[in-house]
Amino acid sequence: MSGWGKNNPDQAPKKYWSLDEAKGKLETYCAYQERSQWEVRRKLYEKGIKGDDAEELIAEMIGTDFLNEERFARAFARGKFRLKHWGRLRITRELKMRDISPRLIQYGLSEIDPEEYYDTLLTQTEKKWDKTLEKDLFKKRYKVIQYLMSRGFEQDLVQEAVSGLQ
Template sequence: MSSWGKYKPNESAKNSWSEEEAFEKLTTYCAYQERCPWEVKRKLFEKGIKDELAEKLIAELTSAEFVNEERYARSFARGKFRLKKWGRNRIRMELKMREIPETLIRKGLTEIDPEEYYDTLLTQTEKKWESTREPDTYKKKFKVTQYLMSKGYEMDLVKEAVESLISDQSQ
């Protein structure tokens, strides 16, 4: 028998936190980057903390301004748009998944400048058009449109961007 059998660490003891330890660790977790209550709840669940204690810790973090849903929504929208080039639909969907209220989602989306948004869409359209190897223009247009829709851009804007690209190339 190997010596590992006797000395296997207790998984639940290794992963659980006391209430004080949890609050201290969560302040660091929330100070590192913006977090929403949903993310904090997931972290607590991983550590075996749920129900009333989890709600109490989240309430304490919120009152101490470590967790703020509006600040989170604004930061999330800015970051995902600038870094991952996501469209408004994708950002809205991701925030809804994180249980952010619709009013705060709308506030978060105001962080995206409409001109910068359309310029980014045009850039993404050009890049995808150039990288798509498809001789049939109709199929290529479909593939580029599908890609941009999956990134969360609105259908009317995608259609406009693709059409403007095609008309620029035919001139």
């Protein structure tokens, strides 16, 4: 969780929530954008609500449909692909970090159209190729491949996209 206050002893501690206050604040927090249970649990921990109280609030949020992990996984995958141009591997890694089940990760990844995915990979490859100033073709190719793989694109697709440029 957040350890910011540990390094700033002069900083006043964060304001903790009461249980009644937490319900309203969580509804606002979840209505603003899709959240995972992990994110909500983390927020509650930061605000001093732990254990059974936190689990009860999360169960209530699920019951009122403020929290829905499938909806979160789909929105997350769609958003990170379209806005940040992440590949499937990076999206999968980030969803696993948020304790999303493998089945729900697959649902999320199904939001990505394969043709749009490959077109995005080609676009990102061309942009990075043009921006890389390396004179040695081998080093330039290596840098572009490393960049695309760090964005979460699969190695075989990256190799295919880079070889298409040369």
